[in-house]
Amino acid sequence: MYSATMDSATPRWGHDQRHLLTLDEAWTTIASEARRAAPQSVDLADAAGLTLARPVVAGSDWPPFDKAMMDGFAVRSDDCATSGATLGIAGLAAAGDATDQTLGPGQAMRINTGAPMPNDADAVVRIEDTGVSDDGATVTINVNVPPKKHVARRGANRRVGDLLLAAPMLIEAHQMAALATAGCARVSVYPRTEAAIVLTGNEIVPVGQSLAPGQIHDSNGPMLASLIRQFGGTPRRVGIVGDEASALREKLADALRSPVVITVGGMSMGTLDLVPKAFTDLGVEWRFHGVSMRPGKPFAYGRGPDGQHVFGLPGNPVSAFVCAWLFVRMTLRALMGHPCKPPHRLRATLTRMIEPKRDPRPAFLPGRFWNHSEAGEIVEPCAWGGSGDPFGLAMANCLIAIDDPTRGAALNESIEVIPITTDL
Known part of the structure; x- marks a missing residue:
């Protein structure tokens, strides 16, 4: 595989069609690198939303009396x-x-x-x-x-030594009730993973700041921070840095203090795309750069000098979102005790045809999925203006997966969708 055999010290950088990984190759590479973090013991009150690291057995009968x-x-x-x-x-x-x-x-x-x-x-x-x-x-x-x-009767529900909760298991409200009933004041869990976010580009300014000609507000920072929380992690906003090598290196060095690092922008092949070299100079070994997908082709993944997981996301907001959902999510969840696997898919009937494209790369399009009382599970493509349009994405609750865009998809065809909200 391209990602496993390339010389990480002097990576072949770029993403022309000859060196693009397939989605499965990218997922396999990332999954092979992800390992659960070391468990920690926490107070029960702090365990909600974390993953149980060790099984919990009953220390007494329940009920404890008739x-x-x-x-x-x-x-x-x-x-x-x-x-x-x-x-x-x-x-x-x-x-x-x-x-x-x-x-x-x-x-x-x-x-x-x-x-x-x-x-x-x-x-x-x-x-x-x-x-x-x-x-x-x-x-x-x-x-x-x-x-x-x-x-x-005493012990009717559980006897001493019976398994109460298996591991790994996400601790939600109903698990909290069981743990509290069993008297577990502390539990062993996989901790929340911190993910550092670095935004690059001279044109990016924080939300709330007035825009000068040629500038745009930072949409990716708030979006990624929200996603990291949604994935169960803890975001750390390192900040926005312009296209200047020394300042960029300083920000990236700061970001590498976290176990997961996410950069946005600067990953293509332009003269101001400085992120790959700056990371390499800091000891990052790249596993791959470029995935056969649309949007998100410039996506890159590597490991830092201390094992950090480093993700280079494209700068366009829809591209950044898709790459985060497809790749960052599985890594963060794996570090926190979940299985390391791509997002699950559902099937739905398409309400409007999708025109064929010349580009053969698998595509992910914003869509709206719902369960119709008569038609069953259906999905409608959202109107959007491409990978730079966050407004069409804002209307979506799923990504429509088109494996062969050259064929398109017909009206009423059964296609796969990837939920991107928690209510599907």
């Missing part, structure tokens, strides 16, 4: 084999009480949901199935009561 599942009366089922039994009321078992109360023959005890069962009681009768005497001294049981009725 407990009532209904408000009513705890009874001995032998006393209530037939309906109509009248029992003396022996007190109250409330949630949070100790379990040292004992129920004698012919007795019943008021009990709340979740309260420990009194000793020798083996069933609960719902309040609705009872009648209390006017003086409150006795209760009549209006149903026959089998053993274990409305009682959760």
Whole structure:
């Protein structure tokens, strides 16, 4: 493979058709480099959104005692084999009480949901199935009561040593509930990965700053910071740097303090595209430069002197987004404990034909996917003005994957789409 055999010290730089990797080759190369980060122990409150690094087993039975599942009366089922039994009321078992109360023959005890069962009681009768005497001294049981009725037995859900959560597993709200119930004050997780972002180009200025002639606002910085958070990582904005070699080198050296580095712009073959050489001078070994895809052809990937994952993204906002979604995402997620694989795809019926193109590179077009009540899962291409148009992308919730653009895609054809939002 081109990426694996090239001399990284003096890489053959450029992305003409002879040296473009296929998407599968690029994915395979990146996946071969991604390794999970070292686990860390964190407080449970800080674990949400992270990936569990070690399995969690039960340290005690759950429930930890026999407990009532209904408000009513705890009874001995032998006393209530037939309906109509009248029992003396022996007190109250409330949630949070100790379990040292004992129920004698012919007795019943008021009990709340979740309260420990009194000793020798083996069933609960719902309040609705009872009648209390006017003086409150006795209760009549209006149903026959089998053993274990409305009682959760100790260890019914989990026994000591049972597996509670396997690893790796994303810790979301419902996992947090299980971990808290099991008393896990700290858990072993893969930490959030920090990703440094460097924007290059004399024409780029921060959002909020007035534009001089020839300048444009930085769209990629906010977009990438948002994506990194969406992928589960932590963005670090190193800043914007112009096309000046020494200033660029300083920014890139700063960026290499993070385990993942993302640069935007300066990756093509123009006279001011200085990023590749600056990175090489700082010890980055490039695995490949150029992927057969549209948009995103100039995309590059390498490893820093301390193992940093370095991504060179094209400057156009749609190109940068597509490359981040297809390549950066899988690496960040792998470092944080997820499987390292390309984004999943869905199938949908195309609502409008896509014209054939002369360029044979696989294409990714902004689209709008939804589930129609009659037509099923459908996708409509978004109107957009090419890789420099972020407004068409803003209307999309998926990327339409066209493997052979020379053929195009027909109306009502079933095609693949890549979701780019969390609601698909």
